Amino acid sequence: MIRVQRESFDTGDEIRRLTENRTDIGAVVSFTGLVRDFNDGATVQSLTLEHYPGMTEKELSKIEEAAREKWDLQDSLIIHRYGKMELAEPIVLVVTASAHRQDAFAAAEFLMDWLKTKAPFWKLEADTSGSSDWVKERQSDKDAADRWQD
Template identity: 55%
Template sequence: MAVRVQMEDFDIGAELKRISDGRTDIGAIVTFTGTVRGGEGETAITQMTLEHYPGMTEAELERIETEAQRRWPLQASLVIHRHGTLRPGDNIVLVVTASRHRQAAFEAAEFLMDFLKTQAPFWKKETRADGSGGWVDARECDDTALTRWQGAAATSPRVKAAE
């Protein structure tokens, strides 16, 4: 279980190896990687800068990870989020969840991303090819995505049904 906030890129293969090495209790590992979208023409994004709130960022990510562990039986989890100046195609975020079965790993990874996007204090600023740009607006659909995780159940109905 770990969260990391860093400027440097991450190596997905190395992170997966670190999580699964020597473990025989894991049956499913899900990874999600978020990358910088570029676009085309005058409105193409040439650069994206991610600002964050040092201290609170780590605290929020740990809180979200703890909540995922409470809801799903996870053998391991990892969240890495980059900050600083990135270019199209660059990695932004990595979420890894490991469980005995795939459903918990899939759902926990989605849960982590949905909460990360609405709770972790990061802000994106874009620069476009025509010189325009600015701070990215929050999307309402990200808040909407949270509503499906509401409720006090220790695990989601889908996981319960699968057991």
């Protein structure tokens, strides 16, 4: 399942909801991305995420489908927020559930790597002086996503 939303979320609640009354899940892996107070040496005060409504949902669904084809998952969840976020707030959540840990670990990493290079979101960082800058793409993110190309 995918969700694109302005509101915050609670990782624990989401995992609980996903695994409730399920007896076929032996492993759950989650990744939560948070707003941190530094980037490339600059002090970050808050983050605003812009996205492309419509295309975002399509891309996230495609990424999720690709993971479900590659690995044996009982369930999966991607939540990505947009709008303004303060320090320490969650931005993104990926949860993968499988019978055994290997598939859940690998699929979670894949989902994050692909999401970072494909889902149409853009981060605008505001610093303590009140000025803001668009975050630049990272080569390391591109390299991480490329690992999964066969």
